[in-house]
Structure formats: C-alpha cells, structure tokens
Amino acid sequence: MSIVSSLSAPAIGRGLLRLPHALLRGLLAIVRAAFGRGRPEPHAVARARIVLCMIVFGGVYLAIGGRLAMLASAPEGAVARRIVATDAVASARPDIVDRNGLVLATDVKSASLYGEPRRLIDVDEAVEALTAVLPDLDANELRQRLSTDRGFIWLKRDITPQQQREIHNLGLPGIGFMTENRRIYPGGTLGAHVLGSTNIDNQGIAGIEKWVDTRGLSDLHLAGFATDRQQEPVELALDLRVQHVLRDELFAAKEKFKAIAAAGTVVDVRTGEIVAMASLPDFDANDPARSLDPKNLNRLTTGVFEMGSTFKALTFAMALDSGRFNINSTLDARGALSFGRFKISDYHAENRVLTLPEVFLFSSNIGTAKMALSLGVDAHKAFLAKAGQLDRLRTELPESAMPIVPKRWGEVNTATIAFGHGLAVAPLQAVMAVNALVNGGYLIPPTFLKRTREEAMALGTPIIKPETSAKMRYLLRLNAEKGSAKKVNVPGFYAGGKTGTAEKVINGRYSKTRLLTTFTGVFPMDNPQYLVLVMLDEPQPVEGTYGFATAGWNAAPTTGKIISRIAPMLGIMPRTDVPPAESLLANTTLARVQ
C-alpha cells in the first residue's frame, strides 16, 4: 500500500497500461520455450513447462475462488429456489392480459405434497396416514416409492388447504409441502389456442406460454432468479370481448350449418394485430391434455388449406398492380379452359365476355385464371412469394405450418392457384396478404402482441401500389353490394369481402359435396380497419340456404353477424348513409392508411 501511495498517479497509470503487454510478452516467451521447435536444451524446456503448469494451476484455483464468490453472493433465498430449479418446481410466470388489461392467464398458489424417503422413519405409518387423508393415492405404489433411497419425490401436486392442514397435523417426518404456482385461465376456452398451456411444473409448453419461456423466462428460472415478485404482465393484442363474440358466432354457425369445424380471426389491418382468434372445436385452457387432440388444433396457424376464391383477391391485386389490367378490362369467360385432361369451368357460369369487376363478382374461375396466365407463371410465383404465401409464416406461437407448394409449378398450377386451388396455406397467412390489399399495400406480419401503427409501418413492406389497394377496396365493397358477399352487407358498417368455397380433397380427388367455405370481410371499406375471416369446414345446406352450402350462404352471413356485434366494441359506429362503392375509386387520397 505504501509503495503504491508513494508513486504518482500517472506513473501508476503508465505501469498499468504496460502490464498487459508485458504479461502477454512473457506468456508468449514461455509458450515458445515450452513448445519450441527442434530439440532445445531440456533444462529450459522443463523450466518453461513448469511455469506453464503453474499458470494452469493458478487459473484453476482462481476459477474455484470465483465460483465460491459467485455462490456466496447469490441473493437471499436462493437456497430454496435451487431445489426449485433442479426439481423443476412450478415457478412464477408473468400474467397474460388482453389489450385492455383483462387477465387471460395468471398464477395461483397451491400446496404440493412431497416426501424425502431418506428422512422417513416409518414407511408403513406414513402410507397409512397419508392414504387416510388422500384416499386417491395408491397405497402400494406409495409404499414402493417411499421405500426407495431417493432424496425427493412428489407425492401429490396441488392439494387443498384442508388436506394440507390434516397432513400437517399428522406430524410425519420426511413429508413436507412446497408452495407451487399453478396456471389458471379464467377465460376457460376463450383464446385457449393462442394462450397455449403449461405443464405441471408451470413451464410453457405451447402457444404464447411457450413463447414467454423462450423469451428468457426459462433461463431466468434456471439461474434461480425468477421470483414471486410481480413480473411485468405480457400484453396481448387480443380483445377478450371481441374474442367472446367471435367464438360465440362461430359456435352458433358451426351448430347451424352442421360443420365439423369452424375457425375465425379478427385482425387490425393497419397493424397486423390479431384482435381475436378462435378455432372450433376447442378446449378449456385449464385442461391442457385436450389440446393434444388433433381435432382441436388451431386451424388458422397450424392447418394449411386451399383457400378457394379468397385467393382470387390476390390474383386481382397482382393483375391490377401490373398495369396490364384496369377496372375496365374485359375477359373472355366463354367456354371452359382446358389443360390436357384438366378443365377449368365456372361455378356461376355466365359464358360471356365479362368486365374485370364482373369476374370478381361472379367469382369466375376462367376469368381469374386467364388474368394470371397472361402475366405468366414467373410473375405469379414472384407475387405470391412477395405476399408471403410460399414460406412458413412465423408468429409468436411456436406452432406453425409450412404451406404446401407444388413441386413443379407450370401453367396449369398458375391457372388453378389463381382461384385458390393447388396451393395450401395457413389461413392466417392469407389474412396477412388480404390485409395488404386493403391497407394501402403494406404486408405486415401478424402478431399476437400489442403493436403501434408506427411499429407496424416499420415492419411493413409495400407489395402493391396504394392505387391498386383502392381498387381492391372498390371490388370488395362492390362484391358486398352486388356480388356473392351480399350477406355480409350488414347496414351501417360498410363492409366488403370475398367469399371462398374450396372443394376438399378426399382420397386424392376434389369432392363436390365436402366443402371448405371461407369469408374474408373487411370494414369499413372507405377506411379499412379490421378484417374478419370466417372458415367453416364441411358446412351442410340447411333450411334457408336453398340447398346451397357455398360460402355466400354460411360464412358470409356469419361474418356479417360478427361485424355488427364487434364494430361498436372496436369504436366503429354504424352510419345511416354510406357512400356507393364507386366513391372508393374516386377517392384515391384515402388509399393510404390513415
């Protein structure tokens, strides 16, 4: 100390600066001597190598010291949590709340019973006493497990306070309780697919729960730092009210049209936020085992489907954006289009030359295919790739599906994909693309988390011109006024949309009777804010649909009902008079998202 203080500060500074250099040079000299080429003098080699050994030993002892210091300065209470981490005891998780702060998932504390067989004195006594309080414990199994030489075993997770008190009063040595956190989903089925689930150790294993873990929570647990202190809640984009309406209407539609499944989502077209998402049949999030049933998978993200005519909207956007077509273009839809043994015909066959809006309104397969063909296979492929339809869409949910893209993509593929057959995508993926068609042209990756417009714009990539977007709004609105989407035109909300009826592939052939109907609705069309997608799997013709089971008769009215219920919640009031569709074309200043 006295030497140090007698030196002047700059001298010490210079000395310190030189130190690493000198050390490095010394080390290099030692290494060179120890590993010197040829056969240097054995004496020098041995000396250099002893120094090397000293350095290694010094390093190991320093590491031991460091580890000691690390353990010694671990925070108070780390002891208990070390057991927690190694035995993977349920650990605290942050709450998950919806966009308005309503709780979707939270932790509840409960007691779990454990045994320490090594400390147990009388196994028989313990077995007898425990089975008296917990009759559902198997006495034989319990005896067997307690007779082992293990240090720690769980006997029963999540027991009631009453049971805990009774067992406590038994005063058995080697039997104890640990307070654990259990995950509770107050919404039950609401948002179950999005939230995912946790295992008995409160670790996220699916959905947003897993995402929370991969975002560092599990690392935190392993390090023993995740504590019971309030963690910042995870805010989702989900709106619990909208979620409820969506599920309610989907449930009603699934019942009414005797569909085997129904799914839907509501997305903010300006930010890509997923405001609601439901897939039926669903399950109670508090009963995670049922999420494993393949029937219950989230059809919007983990299933891929041929989206049918909904995909036509993409083809139209591509055609209009290319400049080769405009609103006044005409297309010859007389006679079927033939590719070898394939024949493309129209469901609502008009057999005449159609204008471009007519092709959209009548959902003409021939007209749409011709448009795509005239632009060429490569341009079509490039556009779909740009619109994110050929790659796996990744969101916060760990579960995602890869689109099924034809291996060889020729003219016939372009022709069929143009109207939504031959390319299977996750519905959420199609939603992302349709968002871009109406929001001014920006492809924004969808998210389950809250996001501001600025963040969304930073992420968005323009895929079509704003003018094209305006034309697409016109077409979608026109379709609701005059076309196949009339049933979505609930008064006052100025909705538009596109139906899609895809024939399901059964045993390798398209089935005429087993359909997948979808409806993509957007509202309000003069300033699009939300997109509603409804999908029904194998809906049946029922009373009031005049024998039809196509999207216009089931998915479209369901979407209409949903819009009329959720719009006020989302701050969009019904209007008494709405402008005609044509005004959308005139007013291109609105084309950009406001």
Next chain:
Amino acid sequence: MISRAERTVVGEWWWTIDRLLLGALAALMIIGIVLALAASPPVAARIGIPDPFHFVNRQVMFLVPALIILLATSFLSPRNIRRIALVLFLFFLALVCATLVIGPEVKGARRWLNIASVTVQPSEFLKPSFVIIAAWLFSESVRRPEMPGQFLAIGLLGMVVTPLVMQPDFGQTMLVSLVWGSLFFLAGLRIVWVVGLAGIGASGLFIAYKTVPHVTQRIDRFMNPDSGDTYQIDLSINSFLNGGWLGQGPGEGSFKKVLPDGHTDFIFAVAGEEFGAVLCLMIASLFAFIVLRALSRALNDEDPFVRFATAGLAMLFGLQSCINMMVNLHMMPAKGMTLPFVSYGGSSLLSLAYGMGMLLALTRRRPRTATLAELERLGTRLGAPMPRPA
C-alpha cells in the same frame, strides 16, 4: 537446539526446510480437525455410531502417526527418498494387486484390504511412491538419453493403472495418469506426443463413458442435472448458498445433516455452510500456495530428479485438491476424491503425510555444492559446461 552456531541434524533441518510450506500444511491439518468437528457428528449419527465424535477422535488419532511420518520423511536426502520409494512402491503395488483377489467387495469395487481389523486402501500409498519412481525414470531419460527411461516410465504407468482399472477406481486412475502425463510433459515430451497422449486420455475417458455405467451416469448428470438423481450435488451447492460469505456459524449448518459423505468427499461444502466462503477461499488459497510454492521450487532446482519429483508431488496434491473442490462446487462431474489433509480418512492422511514429507525434504535448501556433487556423481551433462566444485 536450533541454533545456527552448532550443526545439529535438527538445527540444519530447521534452517533449510521451507517453513512457509510447513506452516501451510500445518494450517490445513488444523482446519481439518476443526471441520471434522463440524462435519462428522451428523455422519456418525446417521450411520448409527453412538459416539458423535468417533470420526473426530480417529482423525486426531491418525494425525499423530501422520505428523511423525511427515517430519521423519522430511529429513530424508533425495537419494534415500528414491530408495524408500522404490521399496514402498513394490510393496504397495503388491497390495493393490492383492485387493483384486482378497479385498472385500464394497459397492461393486475392490479397493480395500482388511489388515488386522484396519481397513487400508493401498492405492493411496502407491500414489506418492509412484510419482517418485516416475520422476526418477524421467530424470534419467533427461540425464542419459541413451537410457530407455521413457519406455520404462510407460511400463510403470501400465503396471499401476492396470490393477486400478480392474478394481475399478477411476478417480485414482485419472489422478495417477494425469500426474504421470504432466511429468512426461515436463521431461520434454515432443508436442506431437503431447497431443497424442491427450488424445489417448480423451479416448480412454470416452470409452469409460460408453462402457462403464456409473461413469456414464455421472457425466450425464453433470451435463444435464435432470437426467438423474443429483441429490448430493444439489445439497452441496445449497450448502454454499446457505453459507454465503460468512457462514451460518459453527454447528449451525443444516444441509450437513443430510449431506452424504459430508466428512470426506464433501467436507468443503460443510466448510462453506458453517464458516462461509471466506474460510473456503482461505482453504483454496492454502492449496494454491502450497502447489505454486512447490512448483516454483521445482522451477529453480537444477537437479532433474528433484525437480520432477517436487513437481510431481505438488501436482498430485494440487490435482486432488482441485478435483475435490470443483466437484463440491459442481464445476465437474462427481468423482470420489478427498480433500487433502482436510477430509477424514486414515489411509489418505498417512499417504499424504508421506507425500508431503517427501515434498518438504525435496524443497529443503541444499548447498549448491551438494547438488553439483550429486550431479557429478551421476555424470549428468547439463546444458552449460559444469563448473568444478571448489
């Protein structure tokens, strides 16, 4: 008695011995007794010995002969060290081989011998003498390149490792091989061979991992604690966490009550819980001091045998301490190894006393003339032309 004026044997010993090294060893022994007081009563209670101080008493009882051996050995000259080591080496090698035949099987291994109701682990005693013989062979190979010292050393390793693997005792095998390898390295092993030997060592470890179930388990458990019961190591880590910097205080530890082998392999954890990281750091520094001090002595000694023997004994001691502490701190897979002088264990204590006694003897300051005379006698050619002794 220890005046510089008169040349007595004891006086000369006192003035030439490395007193700091001696002091550090004494400190370790004292810490060993204190920790035995803390760590062994619960163990005694757990295995049903009525006297809680059974292990403490025995530790102290063994310390007396240990001290005698330590001091007596430290009086020896290098040449006598070599001679005695050779005798002891052959004797204990025979005993190690005998364990394979007449040793009782304990937990699947035959490592011990019951001699007149005392259980002895001959491999413990084999280690220090092995180091001396190996050091001698390597020094011969440096001194007289025409002698096949290195080949003999390889044979020596084989002789020792074979019965150890058959026992099986992987801890000792590893320790002995590592020290032997380090000595070979000091003796000027070509870098190609260093890499080759490291490769052989690594593949040996890999074969053990693949073929010996308990090695597999231990390594798996270290890599992934969820793969099995990590009770002991969890308790050990908890002991350190519970102890913090200053410890819970003597007798206040709670994990020591359930920690298996708390008086032997895991005494470092008990020290951490009751006396805190401060004492643990002190213990670690004592070991570091002894090892580095002995190595620096080896660095400056001109006699190759003394140099290699000193370095070998220091590394044996250092490796054992490092492995034990690192296992306690979960820095490497569990490996049964005692903490020198601190852990309870009669065989280990006596063998350490012998080893460290030799270390003290070898690090004694010898007149340079004596060294040179010895070298002259052996006809060594050092790098520089040798000055004639005056």
